[in-house]
Amino acid sequence: MKRVYIILLAVVIMATVQFTLIDPHQSAFVNSDARYLLNSGGVGSGKTYSVVLRALKLCLEYPGIKGLLGAQTMPLLRDTTMSEFENLVPSGLIKTHNKSTNTFVLKNGSSILFRPFDDANKFKSLNLGFIGIEEMTDIKHDIFKMLRTRLRQKNVNHSLFGATNPGAFTNWVYKDFFENPIPGSKVINSISRDNPFLPSSYLADLETLRITNPEYYSRMVEGVWGALEGVIYQLPMSQRVEPSTLPETYDEIIAGLDFGFDHPTAMSIIGIRDPKYYLIDELYKRHLSTSDIISTVSQLHKQYRFSAIYCDGARPEIIQDLQNAGLPAVSATKDVFEGIMFVKGMVNAGRIIVSQNCHYTIREFDSYIWDQGSTVKEVPIKLNDDCMDAIRYAFFTHLRNSVNVPRISMSDVSYVKPHHENESSSADAINKLRLRYRHRI
Template sequence: MSLSDYLTPKQLKVLHTYLHDDFDMLVLTGAIRSGKTFIDNLLFLFELQRVAQMAKANHDKHPQYILAGASSDSINKNVIISCENQFGINFKLDRHCHYKLFGVDITPVSTKTLGGLAGARGFTSYGAYVNEVTLGVEPVFQEIQQRCSIDGARVIADTNPSNPEHWFKKDYLDNKKKKARMIQFHFTIDDNTRLSKRYIEGIKARTPTGMYYDRAIKGLWVTGEGAVYKDFDERKMVIPDKDVPTSFHKYIAGVDWGYQHFGSIVVFGVDDADRWYLVEEYTEQYKEIGYWTKIAHQLQKKYGRDMPFYCDTARPEHIDHFKHNEINAKYGWKSVVSGISIVASLMKQGRFFVAQNAPMKFLEEIYNYRWDDKAEDAVVKENDDCMDACRYAIATYIHDEEQHSYYPTNSRKNISSGLKRFGL
């Protein structure tokens, strides 16, 4: 068997370019689940072997290589664990929290904040692999490039698209200078020919129209304009209380803290068909934590003491207060755009409903909840209190469930045998 039995035509094209073309930076951008990270993880292993050979020629006994990602957790999940599962590769971790493979010292660098500069400075690198570039800040990415100063050093990077005004697109992808020696590949979800037809059809049908579809499916760098939840239809989604199920498979609550801004607690019921119903909402201004604790206790009596309350993490002392009062408070998932995408997807699929007598501020907010055209991937911080509470409840629960159910589908044994010819 050859690698063509395991790689898609687009991935094979990337591999051919890697093996035969001259470049200083190779960037893969595009849709979700399109196969970018898989092929880049493979190129990462090839790069480590190439670096080991370069170091031997340079009589360098301790060659260093940068492995960068938004956080240490994302580096571990997206690259290290994936390589181990997919290719049967075992990385050794030393006392400095550096990985070792093929005699190369792999230095992790976090790119999400300027704190990552400390991890990138003070040494010379034979190259770098930067996962999910757009989740990082530009000074750290620039520092990584500058560290890769050994003759023959190369940078490999991948990312899903973001706002077209993002620094990575404007400063790097749009740079057409030949001396930049940068090669780019654009992926759509259809480039992943190893995905089932059913999955592709389903994800296309479930992905909200507009920005979400263009980025996730087509892999385009587009902006979000206007209303956040374009697929919300009051005529179909706000239903009489008599049509709301009398019992649910589970209940989920979301909490957005506030004082001058409105605070909000919402409760969703989820039925056996995984349809979400907003059954209660409390949105108030100038209320202390004692008030919200009282509301939470009332909701516990009604929906069960084990009902999770996914909370805004901006006020950890309030979360602690809930916990001390025997409320099942949990930290909410704070990824705004990804969270909005999950909620919007439920609306598009016809799995989002609102009990007619439940809303207090929901209907007012949802029609005034808008993208900020002056900031990248951000919403206007107005009319967002109930919206945030809804997002914490729905997106955190669904995100956590997806994380728990994830398991690599690639055959480690088969792929490993396909890589033996390359000495991996």
């Protein structure tokens, strides 16, 4: 209610629109005059909200302005920016909504297009007053540079703005906004605790990372840029490909399914074309009921014809419901450490290829790390791991008995810790692991 009141007040003022928000970082971002603006911050700090509110401010301030809001993929855009826009903007401000083109027109003549940033050719003819980008680190630098040339609508204060969680120093966003800032740019930094609407239980969960994984906490909560130590998978850029380059047919298509509710339900769809294994699509959605899962997976099965769906065995009742619906669902092998090492070997051998459409999968590949606070053999940190679990279920269960994987090197498994003094040493654990994989070398 407070947010809607602020918007309605802005309609009355109309000349120079200013939003007064509880969070000063969000207020600074929304009301900035910078041509190029970045909201860099921790998870849950209200970045998407501020992007939508800035777009709305410009629409109200410049009647007739044409804006573009986008993300790397359409599913990400729907789940974040579009959803926030529909929840935030009062229906009384909207004149039309064209669902086929994902275009909203306000009653004052301003319009907002929602588009994925997967193809630069889609934007070459646009004349825009503003552009907003969800998760700026996800898009290619060439897309960003091309978007800058689209800011050419007359009689408006042009603005290209975006939000992102921090990434590595090598990312182009760091170079353009921090290391060597482009002219007219500004950065607003925020942390998770800045958002007054976050539940205390969520903040408490984040605070545990301060002890268990301080580097991850530094990036994802405090919003600090830099490389993460202990990243489990090193997925090269050469193994992240455009959807148009994927094979047209596959020998077989399988899927891994990790159930959730408050955490997302995640499904990884894998096309097998020996010797490569292509992650071609994903499902990533919160608050899916069992009937929702059955309906969604059934639709995907019609499209892909899975030979098997490897599911989280912790929910046997859902697996049974999927089977009753005629789906090839089975319980997955859930050995976490061995499964991770198996997938790691496949990644290192260049045999796992990921479509750029799999946004959440790629994001988790880059942030899936070992729990530094573990006192036993290392386990991954249980945060933003839903796609990684789904992938592990599929690969480890379906492929471990039939695929030749590279020998696990000493550097790959040197982090194994003995549980107690009388247990085997790390070297013994390595030897045992090698024996298990020997028949596939």
